[in-house]
Amino acid sequence: MTTGDTRPIRLGLIGTGLAVKKLHWPALSRLADRYVVTAFADRSVAQGEHFAAYSGVDPAAFTTDHRALLDRADVDAVLISVPIASLYEVARDALAAGKNVICEKPTGTDEEQAEAFLAFETEYPDRTVLIAENFFYRDDIRHARALLDDGAIGKLHLMAWRHAGQHLPREGTFSGTPWRHRPQYRGGAHLDAGVHHIAQIRMLCGDVVRAHAGVQWANSTIDAPSDLALNLVFADGAIGNYTASYAEIAVPREPNDMRLYGTEGVLVLAGPESERRVTLTRADGTTRTDVFHGIDNGYYAELCNFADAVQHGEPVVGTIRQSYANMLVVLRALDSAEQDAVMALDDVAAGAVQLWRPRGASGLFDGLPGERALDGAIR
Ligand SMILES: NC(=O)c1ccc[n+]([C@@H]2O[C@H](COP(=O)([O-])OP(=O)(O)OC[C@H]3O[C@@H](n4cnc5c(N)ncnc54)[C@H](O)[C@@H]3O)[C@@H](O)[C@H]2O)c1
Numbered sequence: 001m002t003t004g005d006t007r008p009i010r011l012g013l014i015g016t017g018l019a020v021k022k023l024h025w026p027a028l029s030r031l032a033d034r035y036v037v038t039a040f041a042d043r044s045v046a047q048g049e050h051f052a053a054y055s056g057v058d059p060a061a062f063t064t065d066h067r068a069l070l071d072r073a074d075v076d077a078v079l080i081s082v083p084i085a086s087l088y089e090v091a092r093d094a095l096a097a098g099k100n101v102i103c104e105k106p107t108g109t110d111e112e113q114a115e116a117f118l119a120f121e122t123e124y125p126d127r128t129v130l131i132a133e134n135f136f137y138r139d140d141i142r143h144a145r146a147l148l149d150d151g152a153i154g155k156l157h158l159m160a161w162r163h164a165g166q167h168l169p170r171e172g173t174f175s176g177t178p179w180r181h182r183p184q185y186r187g188g189a190h191l192d193a194g195v196h197h198i199a200q201i202r203m204l205c206g207d208v209v210r211a212h213a214g215v216q217w218a219n220s221t222i223d224a225p226s227d228l229a230l231n232l233v234f235a236d237g238a239i240g241n242y243t244a245s246y247a248e249i250a251v252p253r254e255p256n257d258m259r260l261y262g263t264e265g266v267l268v269l270a271g272p273e274s275e276r277r278v279t280l281t282r283a284d285g286t287t288r289t290d291v292f293h294g295i296d297n298g299y300y301a302e303l304c305n306f307a308d309a310v311q312h313g314e315p316v317v318g319t320i321r322q323s324y325a326n327m328l329v330v331l332r333a334l335d336s337a338e339q340d341a342v343m344a345l346d347d348v349a350a351g352a353v354q355l356w357r358p359r360g361a362s363g364l365f366d367g368l369p370g371e372r373a374l375d376g377a378i379r
Helices: 018-028 045-055 066-070 084-096 111-123 139-149 194-205 299-312 320-339
Strands: 009-014 035-041 077-080 100-103 129-131 156-166 208-216 227-234 239-247 258-262 265-270 275-282 287-293 371-374
Touching (some): 009 018, 009 299, 035 066, 129 299, 139 265, 156 227, 208 320
Parallel strands (some): 009 077
Antiparallel strands (some): 227 239, 258 265
């Protein structure tokens, strides 16, 4: 839906928990020219009061009933950040109420709900819907994708990524939210966090066509598998392995880096949120490392894309279909582990993830938060 109206989008927040506090509000507060929060809903009065206190949004704009928020005429669009088991229901209500929607990932709890989520694309073709898969918007991943598109490593033949760390419920952190300990969705952290990793894999390696996986249940604090070892075949023939472990005990510090091996070079994505690094090693052994500081993991950029889609008709990069494809890789991996069988994914391929660029900009990072040292130059 294009409004052609460049006044700030009147945004309603549904769910004002940790994701809003830590991820979305910091980005929204930098985007006052694009968004104004006119209403917010949370089932918990305490959460609503907390949000009003740190954001400065008028407490009178609060309700505990998301349907009451959806009835408001001064809400053009909603940002849905409720627990995974409620995302589908709230998104359905918001679309039925005529709102544009930016909705947290994943697209539902299981394959049946993912299909129903995907059906929104045909049921509401005039509505702007963006699934908040921030990895599609992350600067280091977009940079890596641009290098790959430029042929920096030749033809990709192997992807290798191990992601392992201790995972215990910790008060005040994402792992501490009770709905994550006894998840009412398949796969626990492998769906919750795993869809981000699969987003990165699909953005850099393309669609997955076959998957074979095993799982282990070795963390008594979560009612879900702790370990996933997944072998992948990509549409262009490359192969890959993704291993994720959410361990109960402390594990040695792991590099957790993703390595992409090509015919003419190797690309490594590494580093924590505070310092992301993309290193290219060429066939002659020479290297180049690009460093990203203070980038916000894509939350600012996804809000820019959503506003540009609503106001200017720009294409959405984080479509339902792309997030559905990420999710289906996780779900079919779980199926594979249960059935000890190779699972096909050709039927759910979404095609290449588009490389998002700031609207009207020539560079990949124009106007975005953070600092980058690219090929020795600070930008
Ligand atoms: N993109 C990311 O990096 C990222 C990171 C964390 C969480 N998330 C996603 O954000 C969502 C929320 O996660 P969180 O960590 O903020 O959880 P949370 O439990 O901290 O917050 C969720 C809030 O939603 C409220 N709520 C539940 N049902 C509601 C309803 N029907 N109407 C209004 N409010 C309702 C709860 O009271 C709670 O305050 C999840 O879907 C999760 O997948 C995404």
